[in-house]
Amino acid sequence: MGFLDDDSKGFLLSMDLLIAIIPLTIVMGMMVADMDNMLYTVQSSVYQTSLERVGADTVNTLIKTSGSPYNWEEIGEPQIIGLAKYDIMKNASEANYLSPDKLARVDESHVTDLTGPGYGFYLTINTVEDNREILQLGTEPSVPEDIPNIVRIERIVLSSNFKQIVSLKDLIRDAGIPRTYTAEFPTNQYSIEAYDYWVLVDNRGYNSATVDVNNNNVVPSNDFSQHIDLIKRNINDTYMHNSTSYENNIVNVRTESNPGASMDVYIIGVPKGTPESEINLDKARLKPSRFVFFIWTV
Numbered sequence: 001m002g003f004l005d006d007d008s009k010g011f012l013l014s015m016d017l018l019i020a021i022i023p024l025t026i027v028m029g030m031m032v033a034d035m036d037n038m039l040y041t042v043q044s045s046v047y048q049t050s051l052e053r054v055g056a057d058t059v060n061t062l063i064k065t066s067g068s069p070y071n072w073e074e075i076g077e078p079q080i081i082g083l084a085k086y087d088i089m090k091n092a093s094e095a096n097y098l099s100p101d102k103l104a105r106v107d108e109s110h111v112t113d114l115t116g117p118g119y120g121f122y123l124t125i126n127t128v129e130d131n132r133e134i135l136q137l138g139t140e141p142s143v144p145e146d147i148p149n150i151v152r153i154e155r156i157v158l159s160s161n162f163k164q165i166v167s168l169k170d171l172i173r174d175a176g177i178p179r180t181y182t183a184e185f186p187t188n189q190y191s192i193e194a195y196d197y198w199v200l201v202d203n204r205g206y207n208s209a210t211v212d213v214n215n216n217n218v219v220p221s222n223d224f225s226q227h228i229d230l231i232k233r234n235i236n237d238t239y240m241h242n243s244t245s246y247e248n249n250i251v252n253v254r255t256e257s258n259p260g261a262s263m264d265v266y267i268i269g270v271p272k273g274t275p276e277s278e279i280n281l282d283k284a285r286l287k288p289s290r291f292v293f294f295i296w297t298v
Contacts, residue, residue: 058114065084066099096156098157101269124291163268200230201232201265203224214239
């Protein structure tokens, strides 16, 4: 009889097979773990890409289009929201040039209609020069680390707090002879109900001048005689046209002063009820601004 009988040989063969299977099992386990990590990475990448796409589509619609209808801020709720100024003469939106009228009318529900359900967002628009706030919408994430996936999109746009409707710059008195400068601006029933209109004068040396709207005196001569640098006067609603269709109002600026004096005259539109203390030329000037949009899932 040999040292190992047939049963013993089978036993050794089974032990060899078991020993060989152990490292194979370990390797397969490691491969399965790696597959799980790879699957998680792929799913996370797809999820992040989808979130970025929704954010980019929302931002592009807001800053590159005027919405549908293009004058939704005048006639009521939009079908699709857009903030870009609409050029009626060109029959096109002015991309990255945001309309103060639309900024005054947009609300959170409009943006949510763009993103769709299941997303939170936070939108800010601030001037590049002095970080003055023009618009803030949505809910700022108080603890960003609690949101595992959040996308931030930034664009540079042109915007202002108030709409500059008329701009008459560097008005001077020619050769000692009084001169009248004329401009026009349109109003209708909606605009009169939605906005207050103001005359702003940047006065540089005038001591006698007047500003009239449709032959109604808005800025009297004695305002200039006081040598005030910045003159602000609200235009009475009854001075302007308020029919259902737009009609032009005539602005006349009559300059009477010493030679060498000059001034700029602006007419701006502000949301109804805006306090006089908040109305100034800086807020009516178009400025480069940061449009920052955050989006995440909820």
